[in-house]
Amino acid sequence: MSCITHGVLLAITLYDLVDKDGRRYSPYGWRVRMALAHKGLDAAVELCWHSDKEKLSFSGQHLVPVLRDDDHVVSDSWKIACYLDDAYPDRPLLMKDEQSRSFAKFINGWTDTIIGRPLVRSLYLDILRSLHPDADAVEFRKRREERNGATLETLFANRTKDFEELNRELAPLNQLLRDQPFVTGATPAYPDYIVFGTLQMPRHLNRVDPLAASQDAVIRWREAMRGLFDGLADRA
Amino acid sequence: MSCITHGVLLAITLYDLVDKDGRRYSPYGWRVRMALAHKGLDAAVELCWHSDKEKLSFSGQHLVPVLRDDDHVVSDSWKIACYLDDAYPDRPLLMKDEQSRSFAKFINGWTDTIIGRPLVRSLYLDILRSLHPDADAVEFRKRREERNGATLETLFANRTKDFEELNRELAPLNQLLRDQPFVTGATPAYPDYIVFGTLQMPRHLNRVDPLAASQDAVIRWREAMRGLFDGLADRA
Numbered sequence: 001m002s003c004i005t006h007g008v009l010l011a012i013t014l015y016d017l018v019d020k021d022g023r024r025y026s027p028y029g030w031r032v033r034m035a036l037a038h039k040g041l042d043a044a045v046e047l048c049w050h051s052d053k054e055k056l057s058f059s060g061q062h063l064v065p066v067l068r069d070d071d072h073v074v075s076d077s078w079k080i081a082c083y084l085d086d087a088y089p090d091r092p093l094l095m096k097d098e099q100s101r102s103f104a105k106f107i108n109g110w111t112d113t114i115i116g117r118p119l120v121r122s123l124y125l126d127i128l129r130s131l132h133p134d135a136d137a138v139e140f141r142k143r144r145e146e147r148n149g150a151t152l153e154t155l156f157a158n159r160t161k162d163f164e165e166l167n168r169e170l171a172p173l174n175q176l177l178r179d180q181p182f183v184t185g186a187t188p189a190y191p192d193y194i195v196f197g198t199l200q201m202p203r204h205l206n207r208v209d210p211l212a213a214s215q216d217a218v219i220r221w222r223e224a225m226r227g228l229f230d231g232l233a234d235r236a
Numbered sequence: 237m238s239c240i241t242h243g244v245l246l247a248i249t250l251y252d253l254v255d256k257d258g259r260r261y262s263p264y265g266w267r268v269r270m271a272l273a274h275k276g277l278d279a280a281v282e283l284c285w286h287s288d289k290e291k292l293s294f295s296g297q298h299l300v301p302v303l304r305d306d307d308h309v310v311s312d313s314w315k316i317a318c319y320l321d322d323a324y325p326d327r328p329l330l331m332k333d334e335q336s337r338s339f340a341k342f343i344n345g346w347t348d349t350i351i352g353r354p355l356v357r358s359l360y361l362d363i364l365r366s367l368h369p370d371a372d373a374v375e376f377r378k379r380r381e382e383r384n385g386a387t388l389e390t391l392f393a394n395r396t397k398d399f400e401e402l403n404r405e406l407a408p409l410n411q412l413l414r415d416q417p418f419v420t421g422a423t424p425a426y427p428d429y430i431v432f433g434t435l436q437m438p439r440h441l442n443r444v445d446p447l448a449a450s451q452d453a454v455i456r457w458r459e460a461m462r463g464l465f466d467g468l469a470d471r472a
Contacts, residue, residue, distance in 0.1 A: 096335065098421040102412065103339035106419070109408035110346075172345035176338065183342070185334040 012036070015056060015066040018047035019130035025204035027116070028077035030197035030233070032065045035081050035190060037229035039091040043067075051136045077197075078108055081190050094190035107183070107191040111198050114169050118162035119201060119210060121148070125156045126205040167212045177217035181224060188228065196225045200233065248272070251292060251302040254283035255366035261440035263352070264313035266433035266469070268301045271317050271426060273465035275327040279303075287372045313433075314344055317426050330426035343419070343427040347434050350405050355437060355446060358398035360388045362441040403448045413453035417460060424464065432461045436469065 014036065017026035024030075024047070036043050048055050053062035059075045066075045067083065074083045081094050081104070095101040120127075124144055131137040145151055150158075173183070173195065182188040183195065199222060202208055211219055226233045250272065253262035260266075260283070272279050284291050289298035295311045302311045303319065310319045317330050317340070331337040356363075360380055367373040381387055386394075409419070409431065418424040419431065435458060438444055447455055462469040 099332065099336045099339060099425065102416065102419065102421045103335060103342075105415070106339075106343075106408060106412045109411040113407055113411075114405065169350065171349055172342060175345040175349075176342045179341070180338065183338065185338045189335065 011070050012041060012043040013046055013068045014043045015046045015048055015059075015064050015068070017050065017064045019050070020132040021130065023130065023204045025127075025130070025201050026064060027111075027198040027201055029065045030200045031077045031190075031193050032067065032080050033232065034193035034196065034225075034228070035084055035094055037232050038094060038188070038190075038193070039084055039088055041084070041088065041091065050131050078105070094193075096189070100184075100189070103184070104190045104194065107194050111194050115166065115195065116198050118165040118169070119198065121155055122159040122162035122166075122210060123201055123205050124152045128152060130205065163210045163212070166210055167215060170211075170215055170218055174215050174217045177221045182221065188225065192221075192225060196222065196233070247306055248277060248279040249282055249304045250279045251282045251284055251295075251300050251304070253286065253300045255286070256368040257366065259366065259440045261363075261366070261437050262300060263347075263434040263437055265301045266436045267313045267426075267429045268303065268316050269468065270429035270432065270461075270464070271320055271330055273468050274330060274424070274426075274429070275320055275324055277320070277324065277327065286367050314341070330429075332425070336420075336425070339420070340426045340430065343430050347430050351402065351431065352434050354398035354401040354405070355434065357384070357391055358395040358402075358446060359437055359441050361392045364388060366441065399446045399448070402446055403451060406447075406451055406454055410451050410453045413457045418457065424461065428457075428461060432458065432469070 014029075014032060016024055016029035016033070018024050046055070048064055056062050056064065056066055056075075058068075059066040059073050061075050063075060065077055065080060066073065067080045069083075069087065072083070072087070074080045082101075085094050093100075095104045128137050128140055131140055141152055144155075148155055155162075176183065180186065183191040199211075202210055211222075250265075250268060252260055252265035252269070254260050282291070284300055292298050292300065292302055292311075294304075295302040295309050297311050299311060301313055301316060302309065303316045305319075305323065308319070308323070310316050318337075321330050329336075331340045364373050364376055367376055377388055380391075384391055391398075412419065416422065419427040435447075438446055447458075
């Protein structure tokens with residue numbers, strides 16, 4: 001059995017990634033889980049393996065997360081966040097207006113490219129070990145090694161460079177969070193969940209903290225984020 | 237005479253930087269000029285040389301821009317933008333609420349560090365040539381060469397690396413601007429003026445465009461920004 005159904009029958013179902021050891025480390029999955037909690041929406045969860053493409057065929061593509069809300073099927077975490085606000089405008093908004101959505105959209109691209117690149121590279125070997133079946137791991141290794149021009153083991157040996165790059169790029173976020181508790185101000189909103197989702201990866205994959213002590217405000221904010229929604233972030 | 241007064245007597249005076257050739261390239265000065273135009277506020281302008289510290293002593297520090305509004309003296313472009321919204325809330329807002337101010341604050345830090353660092357480094361020699369008196373240039377060279385561990389001439393010879401870094405870091409902004417005309421959405425606001433102010437530097441200092449063709453959306457946006465307020469950006 002490749003997918004496990006949790007929870008009772010609900011209108012909303014979230015299809016999220018799980019690895020063979022039961023870990024849920026998808027940054028995009030975490031963004032949606034936090035977004036659902038922000039809006040106070042319950043969802044049944046279907047956990048899918050990395051290669052579980054058939055399970056998602058109903059969505060017309062093969063990547064998690066996918067949200068099914070009665071007849072509505074939405075894939076891609078960004079589109080899911082926009083859908084949740086559009087479909088449930090009376091519940092707390094993830095992005096309350098055009099400027100707020102612009103902010104989130106910028107943070108989304110910045111997190112995926114600038115922040116995510118060095119972080120994910122530092123985690124390649126851990127992701128590799130999490131994959132199943134073995135054919136997935138072979139393909140994963142091949143593509144990453146071609147893209148980076150080095151073996152995953154060499155990249156792993158050089159991961160302090162990835163950590164340095166990550167911490168350098170996080171500087172503007174740390175600067176912002178020295179002045180206010182959350183990315184969006186006094187309370188969290190979707191930009192917070194975006195960055196936090198990506199920073200959940202090492203926590204669930206290898207427990208190595210890539211943040212330098214200089215990221216004092218990001219570290220403090222991350223703790224606050226972990227405490228939201230009754231500690232949702234620590235329930236994997 | 238080290239400062240030149242423009243315009244008629246007005247309640248607001250902006251102290252901005254000018255070099256010995258009459259060029260106004262301060263990114264922070266441009267942010268404030270665009271911000272004043274956004275709010276529809278006229279201001280007299282006092283242009284100051286780089287070393288014209290005495291002229292600014294009334295502000296308790298020696299850096300431009302400084303805004304004097306009757307009895308109020310505000311230095312630092314960020315504080316000036318906040319002041320303008322707080323003092324003139326009935327005019328178009330630069331940052332209309334807390335989330336909008338968070339967005340601008342993040343963009344401010346990101347632009348100054350991540351975007352500004354490679355861009356300004358690529359312009360060191362041009363800035364050096366613009367300085368007056370010579371003592372300023374000596375001090376400028378000394379400090380930048382110590383910080384970078386290389387002569388300004390070596391840094392200049394390697395400036396394609398700075399351009400590469402700049403274009404890599406601009407990727408999330410380009411991604412955002414492919415979907416919407418301005419950083420903040422359908423119309424510009426302070427985040428637009430922040431980034432634009434910094435991108436004004438090469439335009440006024442050396443006319444070398446550091447943007448790669450891949451920055452298609454940033455380039456298109458920059459053109460639109462130049463057209464705002466009757467082409468204010470081209471009136472230096």
